[in-house]
Amino acid sequence: MEAAARVFAGELGRATRTVKHGGQDCLLTPSGACVHLVYLVGALTAVEGDARTALVARVSDPTGVHLVRATAREPEQLAAIAGIAPPAFVAVLGYAEPGRQGPTVRPIQVAAVNRAVRDRWLVRTADRTAARLEALAARLRGEGSDELAAEAVAAYRVTPATVEELRAMAEQALGLVPAADAARADGVDLSALLLERIDAAGRDGMEQAELLALGAGKGCAKVKVEEALAGLLEEGECYMPRRGLIRRA
Numbered sequence: 001m002e003a004a005a006r007v008f009a010g011e012l013g014r015a016t017r018t019v020k021h022g023g024q025d026c027l028l029t030p031s032g033a034c035v036h037l038v039y040l041v042g043a044l045t046a047v048e049g050d051a052r053t054a055l056v057a058r059v060s061d062p063t064g065v066h067l068v069r070a071t072a073r074e075p076e077q078l079a080a081i082a083g084i085a086p087p088a089f090v091a092v093l094g095y096a097e098p099g100r101q102g103p104t105v106r107p108i109q110v111a112a113v114n115r116a117v118r119d120r121w122l123v124r125t126a127d128r129t130a131a132r133l134e135a136l137a138a139r140l141r142g143e144g145s146d147e148l149a150a151e152a153v154a155a156y157r158v159t160p161a162t163v164e165e166l167r168a169m170a171e172q173a174l175g176l177v178p179a180a181d182a183a184r185a186d187g188v189d190l191s192a193l194l195l196e197r198i199d200a201a202g203r204d205g206m207e208q209a210e211l212l213a214l215g216a217g218k219g220c221a222k223v224k225v226e227e228a229l230a231g232l233l234e235e236g237e238c239y240m241p242r243r244g245l246i247r248r249a
Contacts, residue, residue, distance in 0.1 A: 010063030
C-alpha cells in the first residue's frame, strides 16, 4: 500500500488543485503535500445521515474539521462509523477526494483510538508539515528542486506570509500535546530513532527484540519503547509480517 499523507484539516480544507503524481490524481495542498491516501486522527464530534445508506462524520483536529463520508459501497466503514458514539477519538485511513464544499475523505479503515494516539499523530503531522514548509521557503528564495513545492507556490500564490501562517497553524496543533509526549522518553525521540533503524533495515525488517535493545541502549525504559512501537504500528508507519518482526510500511 502507498504511504499515507498526514495533513492538518486546516490545510487540507484549502486544497483546491488536483495534480497527477505517481500515476494517480492527488489533491495538492498549499504546503506542497500530494494527498491521495491520507491518515488522520481527531475527535469525532458529529455523525450525520442514514446508517443504511450514507454517513458523514466530522473529525476535528486543532486546526479544523475533516469530513469523512462512507456509503453503502463501504459497508464495513459505514458500520464502523455508526458504531462509534461521539465524542470519541478516531483514526481514519482513506482517500482524499475533491468536493463542492471542500475535500472529503472516503474511508477504508476507521477505528476508535485514545488520546495518546491522537497526540502522536499531531506530533508526526507537525513534523511533516514543517519539512514541507522548509521546501516551500527554499522555493520562494529561488533554491531547491522540490517540484511539488514549486507547483504549490504557483497554484496558491504562496508568499512568505503564507508559510508563516501554515507554520503557526502547526504550532497551534502542537500546543495541545503534553510536554512529556508518549513518543519521547528521557530526552530521546523514540519514534524517530526506531523509524531510522527500521528504514535502514529495508525489506529485511528488524526484530522487535533488537529495537527494544536499541531503546535500552539510549537509557529508555522498555515500556516506553513498547509504547512507541505500538504507536508506529497503529499509525501505519510500520507493520508486522510475522510475530516479532517489524518492517517499514
